[in-house]
Amino acid sequence: MLEVSFAKPALPETGALALLVGEDEPPSGLRAAADDATGGAIARALAAAGFKAKKNECVTILAPGAGLSRVVVVGLGKRAEAGGRATEEAAGTAAAALAQEAAAVLDPGPVPPPQAAEAAMGAVLRAWRFDRYRTKEKPEDKPKFARLTVAHDEPAKARAAWSSLKAVAEGVFFTREVVTEPANVLTPAAFAERCQSLSRLGLEVEVLGPKEMKKLGFGAFLGVAQGSANEPRLVVLHWRGATGSEGKAAKGKGKAKGNGSKPLAFIGKGITFDTGGVSLKPAQGMEDMKWDMAGAGAVAGLMAALAGRKAKVDAVGLLGLAENMPSGTAQRPGDVVTTASGQTVEVLNTDAEGRLVLADVLWYCQDRFDPRFMIDLATLTGAIVISLGHEHAGLFSNDEDLAQKLIAAGQATGELLWRMPLAEAYDKMLKSDIADMKNIGGRPGGAITAAQFLQRFVNGKAWAHLDIAGTAWASKDKPCVPKGATAFGVRLLDRLVAEHFEQG
Amino acid sequence: MLSVRFRRRDRHPKASFARLLTAAEAAADPVARAIGFAGRADEVASGRDASGRLVVLAGLGARADASSVRAAAGRAAAAAIAGKRLVVEARGFSPELAAEAAVGATLRAWRFDRLKTRPEPDGHPPRLKHLEVLTDAKRDAGAVWETLSAGVAGALFARDLVSEPANRLTPTVFAARLRGLAEEGIEVEIRDREWLARRGFGALLGVARGSANPPCLAVLRWKGTIDRAPVAFVGKGVTFDTGGVDLKPAERMWEMRADMAGAAACAGAMLALARRRSPCPAIAVLGLVENMIGARGATTRRRGARR
Numbered sequence: 100m101l102e103v104s105f106a107k108p109a110l111p112e113t114g115a116l117a118l119l120v121g122e123d124e125p126p127s128g129l130r131a132a133a134d135d136a137t138g139g140a141i142a143r144a145l146a147a148a149g150f151k152a153k154k155n156e157c158v159t160i161l162a163p164g165a166g167l168s169r170v171v172v173v174g175l176g177k178r179a180e181a182g183g184r185a186t187e188e189a190a191g192t193a194a195a196a197l198a199q200e201a202a203a204v205l206d207p208g209p210v211p212p213p214q215a216a217e218a219a220m221g222a223v224l225r226a227w228r229f230d231r232y233r234t235k236e237k238p239e240d241k242p243k244f245a246r247l248t249v250a251h252d253e254p255a256k257a258r259a260a261w262s263s264l265k266a267v268a269e270g271v272f273f274t275r276e277v278v279t280e281p282a283n284v285l286t287p288a289a290f291a292e293r294c295q296s297l298s299r300l301g302l303e304v305e306v307l308g309p310k311e312m313k314k315l316g317f318g319a320f321l322g323v324a325q326g327s328a329n330e331p332r333l334v335v336l337h338w339r340g341a342t343g344s345e346g347k348a349a350k351g352k353g354k355a356k357g358n359g360s361k362p363l364a365f366i367g368k369g370i371t372f373d374t375g376g377v378s379l380k381p382a383q384g385m386e387d388m389k390w391d392m393a394g395a396g397a398v399a400g401l402m403a404a405l406a407g408r409k410a411k412v413d414a415v416g417l418l419g420l421a422e423n424m425p426s427g428t429a430q431r432p433g434d435v436v437t438t439a440s441g442q443t444v445e446v447l448n449t450d451a452e453g454r455l456v457l458a459d460v461l462w463y464c465q466d467r468f469d470p471r472f473m474i475d476l477a478t479l480t481g482a483i484v485i486s487l488g489h490e491h492a493g494l495f496s497n498d499e500d501l502a503q504k505l506i507a508a509g510q511a512t513g514e515l516l517w518r519m520p521l522a523e524a525y526d527k528m529l530k531s532d533i534a535d536m537k538n539i540g541g542r543p544g545g546a547i548t549a550a551q552f553l554q555r556f557v558n559g560k561a562w563a564h565l566d567i568a569g570t571a572w573a574s575k576d577k578p579c580v581p582k583g584a585t586a587f588g589v590r591l592l593d594r595l596v597a598e599h600f601e602q603g
Numbered sequence: 604m605l606s607v608r609f610r611r612r613d614r615h616p617k618a619s620f621a622r623l624l625t626a627a628e629a630a631a632d633p634v635a636r637a638i639g640f641a642g643r644a645d646e647v648a649s650g651r652d653a654s655g656r657l658v659v660l661a662g663l664g665a666r667a668d669a670s671s672v673r674a675a676a677g678r679a680a681a682a683a684i685a686g687k688r689l690v691v692e693a694r695g696f697s698p699e700l701a702a703e704a705a706v707g708a709t710l711r712a713w714r715f716d717r718l719k720t721r722p723e724p725d726g727h728p729p730r731l732k733h734l735e736v737l738t739d740a741k742r743d744a745g746a747v748w749e750t751l752s753a754g755v756a757g758a759l760f761a762r763d764l765v766s767e768p769a770n771r772l773t774p775t776v777f778a779a780r781l782r783g784l785a786e787e788g789i790e791v792e793i794r795d796r797e798w799l800a801r802r803g804f805g806a807l808l809g810v811a812r813g814s815a816n817p818p819c820l821a822v823l824r825w826k827g828t829i830d831r832a833p834v835a836f837v838g839k840g841v842t843f844d845t846g847g848v849d850l851k852p853a854e855r856m857w858e859m860r861a862d863m864a865g866a867a868a869c870a871g872a873m874l875a876l877a878r879r880r881s882p883c884p885a886i887a888v889l890g891l892v893e894n895m896i897g898a899r900g901a902t903t904r905r906r907g908a909r910r
Contacts, residue, residue, distance in 0.1 A: 322770070377845050377896065378853035425850070427897025428815040431843040433857035434770035435718045443718045445768065447857045533766060534718045 121178025326429025369395025
């Protein structure tokens, strides 16, 4: 992670400077100081570039004098309207322009201390890179940006605000890493192993294998996994930030007792690779299916974030991890499986497998934890990408209040949600000739019938389903998200918890 | 199968009641005329009468024969599927046709619902269990039914097998179900992979290689009483067909669970012969395999591979 510090505003003696600038804003702070030190070079360059300080507009000035190697100026739009999000994005844009600098000082302008921390967050999120498998890259081609100093008049306050954001960034990076890892490295067992490492943050980590799942009656989950030589895993992460050790005493007893001690529950789909199984996918684009575990990745990252910032809340994260392969032991189209809930499912297409895994995990979750609500994240359907593209994830919920809170948290973090319908008429599309339901509802409304399927396993609990198939992976850079794994959902759900579920 | 009884009088005035009418009979019938029911061979009408009883009219077309009576009784059973009991009026029919009405209704009322654990949220679940056929020749109709019901039992046995999903009907499970036919006086012999290998069944074993479920060969024998060579039925029993290395497209591939329908039909036919104590000696030979795409299949069953 980019190393971050906070200090009173001062021009660096050498190295780079980044300035976040509002529209029609007179020079002040380090901008004015740099202009003075360079004999007006900054102002001249901005005028020559026609810089208007529009959102994420970026001008780079090379070696303007005064020992500065580079000055990066990024627009915020109108400062009065620019909240934390705009600051964060502008800082992210600056970080991209600073890739070849080892260190930089960033002046976010006249902002309250928390926004200085948000500027750091934006830069940190953008500067992340997955480098593990590059063995031949020349040193001069590697990004060098390693140290960021955020200038602010009250550095101690900014630093205090940064500590919890840093924990969230670490959660985001955990997610991006597992989502980026190829499927030969990140098998279900390897994923579970990485989750074990989160115990250093105070998370309790439980891992269930096929034997335990068989005892629990996970017929749908195991059916998906049976074609692969890599065994499935169910990972359960517990964070007891509200009840603490008292909560620990109740471990294994199942349902938590007492007012407000019901945990929040997050469930993630974790297909470490999805070939489609016997209903094999076309070769074109199949490589993307390494990130068919992005839902589980986001849940793990979220739990890491909550634990890292010591959130005052009880939460559980459940990750259904399996690999969906065709083989001599694979599930066949038409197979009928019995889920943990006792309901039977006719598996007409083995490529609609995420919902089969989630069916058993959702049921198990509500049965064991009696949570306040369940939110699942899943790269569930191609249909949601047709509906919403890559800009919004699909939100399905049986709970109005939870849905509204989620939408608001999405707007606050830039991880946008769009509400999709649930209705009996869609539910009927799942009618099977020989079992309680089938696992596909046909092409029309494919994302909705998938959600209807899941709803049959929530047992009436408050529940929301985020279909993140269009938002889990970015094909181009965004200000705070380099292209690739986005960790969509981590910041959104962290925000939801922080805003609504950490008081009493 | 529905329970079937032949009776002279209608003893269940609340049960559903079906009448099978030719076009001529419909034209003369006041109810049929009132509702515009013409008695065509594909026609059925149903509704409640003044007492609340469900009444079904099913058309026979030009005349009542075995085929038109079976079809009409089948349609009547479908229309009355939500009630527990159906009474079919056959007092104008010969004993043979009264029995055919039972054949049509029992074939149509069959359903495969052992995998449903709860009623559908909407609609009326099928509940039909009992069939009563009204006839003046109770004893004769019963005797004909004795013979015809054997064929019905065979057909339903086959349908049960074909409907089972492939994870519940592997070659081994299929063979176990066939072993149950021994109770009917059928000799059942199951041969495993080693036996097949010794006998050089290279083609069958090649198909089975990709699957974790081992193949087998089933031989069913019905002795009969005639001292001649048996008639032979040979059935294809691919319990699931993915296409193997030449994988089929995903669209509707689930239908391939029925790729053992030939073997099921042969087994059902053998059951029918046994149930009616046929004098004809018969055998059925069924090749039971699963065609999967697997590591062993991929290396040994390349297109054009020689064996």
